[in-house]
């Protein structure tokens with residue numbers, strides 16, 4: 001099979017979906033990997049309607065190391081090889097430090113930090129076997145560059161992902177494997193809707209006012225679309241980015257949390 005192959009976790013909706021759809025336009029075969037079978041199948045079916053055979057869907061929880069390794073094996077079995085692994089799946093909850101629930105903190109760290117760790121391990125294992133390098137891209141966040149009130153566990157997980165990615169980049173460079181991250185600010189997805197709704201609830205304002213307050217902080221004057229993020233990821237997997245590793249790219253429209 002001559003086309004390149006990419007796994008995108010959390011691609012049943014939002015940013016992951018936009019990345020998958022964009023990479024198909026760049027002639028990638030894509031693995032739509034998500035915990036939600038219904039959305040994963042819908043995205044895969046939608047892609048195959050336009051470019052038959054370019055997508056397959058896989059159901060997994062990225063918090064399970066075995067499931068992530070099995071995913072890579074299944075994708076290589078189905079498509080022949082692996083070129084790109086995008087650790088996009090992530091979850092968030094919004095609460096005060098004092099009220100943050102231990103079970104929610106544990107689950108968030110399991111999905112965001114360990115899930116990314118397993119993705120890097122599984123992808124690097126396969127890339128080393130193939131012997132001709134590879135690209136690993138991780139979803140970090142503006143909240144992983146600057147801490148954010150009511151997002152303490154989430155923010156901590158995204159700082160961890162950037163540290164993990166930098167370390168992996170140094171270690172894997174000699175195998176021709178690059179590791180980079182994208183750091184979105186505000187992207188209009190179901191996750192962001194939840195964040196604004198819950199933040200508004202805690203602050204005692206309406207979600208619309210919360211959203212407007214956030215947008216007012218963006219120098220470019222608008223939130224990002226999932227496609228804005230997909231543009232950057234497309235660059236990071238391209239030939240033009242072959243000499244970039246250990247970086248994380250802010251996609252925040254000039255926003256800084258206050």
Ligand SMILES: NC(=O)C1=CN([C@@H]2O[C@H](COP(=O)(O)OP(=O)(O)OC[C@H]3O[C@@H](n4cnc5c(N)ncnc54)[C@H](O)[C@@H]3O)[C@@H](O)[C@H]2O)C=CC1
Nearest residue numbers: 010012013014015035061062089090139141184187189191
């Ligand atoms: N939307 C935003 O404003 C920002 C998002 N991000 C990050 O970008 C990534 C994607 O975010 P969105 O598209 O906004 O989120 P979303 O919630 O809209 O979509 C996330 C997808 O990941 C899947 N998923 C969740 N847990 C999973 C698990 N354990 N295993 C496999 N799949 C799982 C969900 O089913 C869903 O399809 C996340 O890592 C998020 O933290 C970073 C900065 C800003």
Ligand SMILES: CC(=O)C(C)=O
Nearest residue numbers: 141142143184185186
């Ligand atoms: C969801 C997220 O990462 C932000 C910065 O809001």
